Amino acid sequence: MAQSAHRATAVRTAPHTPQTLLDHVRALTPGLAPAEQRVAAAVTDDPAGAAARTVSGLAAQCRTSETTVIRFCRAVGFSGYPELRLALAAAAQAAAPAAWQDVGSDIGPADTPEEIIKKIAYADARAVEETAAQLDTATLTAVVNAVVAARRIDVYGVGASAFVALDLQQKLHRVGRAVYAWQDPHIAVTSAALLRRGDVAIGISHTGATADTIESLAEARKRRAVTVAITNFPGSPISRVADHVLATAARETTFRSGAMASRIAALTVVDSLFVAVAQRSYGQTIRALERTYAAVKARR
Secondary structure, eight states: OOGGGSSOOBOOOOOOOTTTHHHHHHHHGGGSOHHHHHHHHHHHHOHHHHHTSOHHHHHHHTTSOHHHHHHHHHHTTOSSHHHHHHHHHHHHHHSOOGGGTTTTSOOOTTOOHHHHHHHHHHHHHHHHHHHHHHOOHHHHHHHHHHHHHOSOEEEEOOTHHHHHHHHHHHHHHHTTOOEEEEOSHHHHHHHHTTOOTTOEEEEEOSSSOOHHHHHHHHHHHHTTOEEEEEESOTTSGGGGGOSEEEEOOOOOBTTBOTTTHHHHHHHHHHHHHHHHHHHHTHHHHHHHHHHHHHHHHTTO
16 A cells, blocks of 8 residues: 555545534535536525426526436435435525625625625634634544654645644744644745654644645654644545644635635634633643743743
8 A cells, every 4th residue: 555545535524514514515615517517506695496497497497407416416425316405495594694695795896894894794704713613523533643643743725825834833932832834835845754653743724635735744744743734625635634624614716715704614613722722721721821921021
């Protein structure tokens, strides 16, 4: 067996709920076939309308076959179309009230500063709430176990994800963990080559397709480190080199690229991971926080 394939990737998400279903479908969409992507777009754009259609009606709307619709159902975790229809109806019912629809819409050229503030606040709040709702606790626990036991922790991220990587480094370092955040892809991959069994490597990529981050995580896995991906798309390429996937739930719109709502969603995962690690060694954490606070107190 090739060394890079020494473990099966564990990709888990929390069970479907009416509040998380549509984000789950959006997250899986990039990995679907083109015809299945059209079905995904139809159900996420109008879940109530899709729930009201027969399988043949939805297939016709999406210019595809009933077989493709059934394949789509299975790809997103349902046994068949009747189960999906019920879930879509529940998701439509749980959607934001009509009064919030404009607040939740994209930012347009005619929006006032007040409308921009409301839309940004709404989108960011939704990113945090929906990430928390669909974050799988069993996967988080497995990552916490690995981090607590690790000799060394590498964190990889470029662009906006680099800010999240640095935030995780600062938090874990302050409670005594040997952690390094690498933004330069050459330094990241060389650091990954020096990892060994029991170390942890965490790759952060909103799209899950950032080549530099994937390469570093793949190198870490080759060295038998435990690999973790934090991404909005659990079916993306980064998941294939990760032992554990922690999924975010952020929707990007005009002017709101990976530097905004997706970063806030990733920070929600990072904060959850950090607090769970800190809690695991409570006494050591409190002592470390007290010492570091005392060290910087005079500079505040």
